[in-house]
Amino acid sequence: MTEMKDLQTSDRPNWCPGCGDHGILIAMKQAIVNLDLAPENVVISTGIGCGSKINQWIETYGIAGLHGRSLPIAMGVKLANPELTVIASGGDGDGYGIGMGHFANTMRRNLDITYVVQDNQIYGLTLGQTSPTSEKGAKGPSTPHGVIEEPVNPIRLALSSHCTFVARGFAGDMAHLTMLIEAAIKHRGFSLIDVFQPCVTFNKVNTHEFFRKRVYKLEDERHDTGDLVKAFEKAGEWGDRIPIGIFYQTEKPSYHDEDVALKVHNPAKADISNVDVGGLMESFM
Ligand code: SF4
Numbered sequence: 001m002t003e004m005k006d007l008q009t010s011d012r013p014n015w016c017p018g019c020g021d022h023g024i025l026i027a028m029k030q031a032i033v034n035l036d037l038a039p040e041n042v043v044i045s046t047g048i049g050c051g052s053k054i055n056q057w058i059e060t061y062g063i064a065g066l067h068g069r070s071l072p073i074a075m076g077v078k079l080a081n082p083e084l085t086v087i088a089s090g091g092d093g094d095g096y097g098i099g100m101g102h103f104a105n106t107m108r109r110n111l112d113i114t115y116v117v118q119d120n121q122i123y124g125l126t127l128g129q130t131s132p133t134s135e136k137g138a139k140g141p142s143t144p145h146g147v148i149e150e151p152v153n154p155i156r157l158a159l160s161s162h163c164t165f166v167a168r169g170f171a172g173d174m175a176h177l178t179m180l181i182e183a184a185i186k187h188r189g190f191s192l193i194d195v196f197q198p199c200v201t202f203n204k205v206n207t208h209e210f211f212r213k214r215v216y217k218l219e220d221e222r223h224d225t226g227d228l229v230k231a232f233e234k235a236g237e238w239g240d241r242i243p244i245g246i247f248y249q250t251e252k253p254s255y256h257d258e259d260v261a262l263k264v265h266n267p268a269k270a271d272i273s274n275v276d277v278g279g280l281m282e283s284f285m
Helices: 020-034 051-057 070-080 092-098 100-109 154-159 174-186 208-214 228-235 278-283
Strands: 042-046 061-064 085-091 114-119 165-170 191-196 215-217 242-249
Touching (some): 020 051, 020 085, 020 114, 020 174, 020 191, 042 051, 042 070, 051 061, 070 092, 092 114, 114 174, 154 165, 154 228, 154 242, 174 191, 208 215, 228 242
Parallel strands (some): 042 061, 042 085, 085 114, 114 191
Antiparallel strands (some): 165 242
């Protein structure tokens, strides 16, 4: 049985006290424990950003990539060994900015990957510039007169990119977020959880209190997670009431179910004892 202590690393997170990333870290660990996943069978890939340090503080396998590249790494791992539980994680700037092309294209492939986005609506690591999810008018070091562009709506983007599990959580509600991460890992196919992750240092608008006052759970309103049109409508809600929970979930063959080779063969278990890669390696020299 996997226990919380099995996932504890020797050093502790150095995020700012009160940062929403602490809640996401605990929820992710709790989900792994609740699903009794062996730590050696879990891989967490990240990009660059405050939240991308999450895999330094969970005792599973972890890969830190370049900015916006958590998903290509996750894809590579999953393609190489589909038996692993693969979680990608990173911030809104990482995933919805420089990583946007990977985001849309990974979703339409429906690879069995869980993507947890720490969405604090700014770039925290680089001292608070506005990000793709910053609200119109938001001010920051890069936009002293306010953001001119409309924000990216990651939920709507996912719904229109064939994502088969689309959810939103709040780092201040760890029990609910744990439930979402568990459901996402169990889902066969690509799952997105966009998480409201207050940056207590640089975002003085979208705070814990801001979200605590506004978020409500879709399941409490008996939202039909099979209704794509309703999910799209709910994803547009912003203001006094903001929904969290599972917007949409559907079953459809994953990439591994459809690929002629992958559905019968795990590349990581192929016998390569007689394969000579010397020529290939030399070609890279
Ligand atoms: Fe968290 Fe913001 Fe501090 Fe980064 S700067 S650790 S996002 S509170």
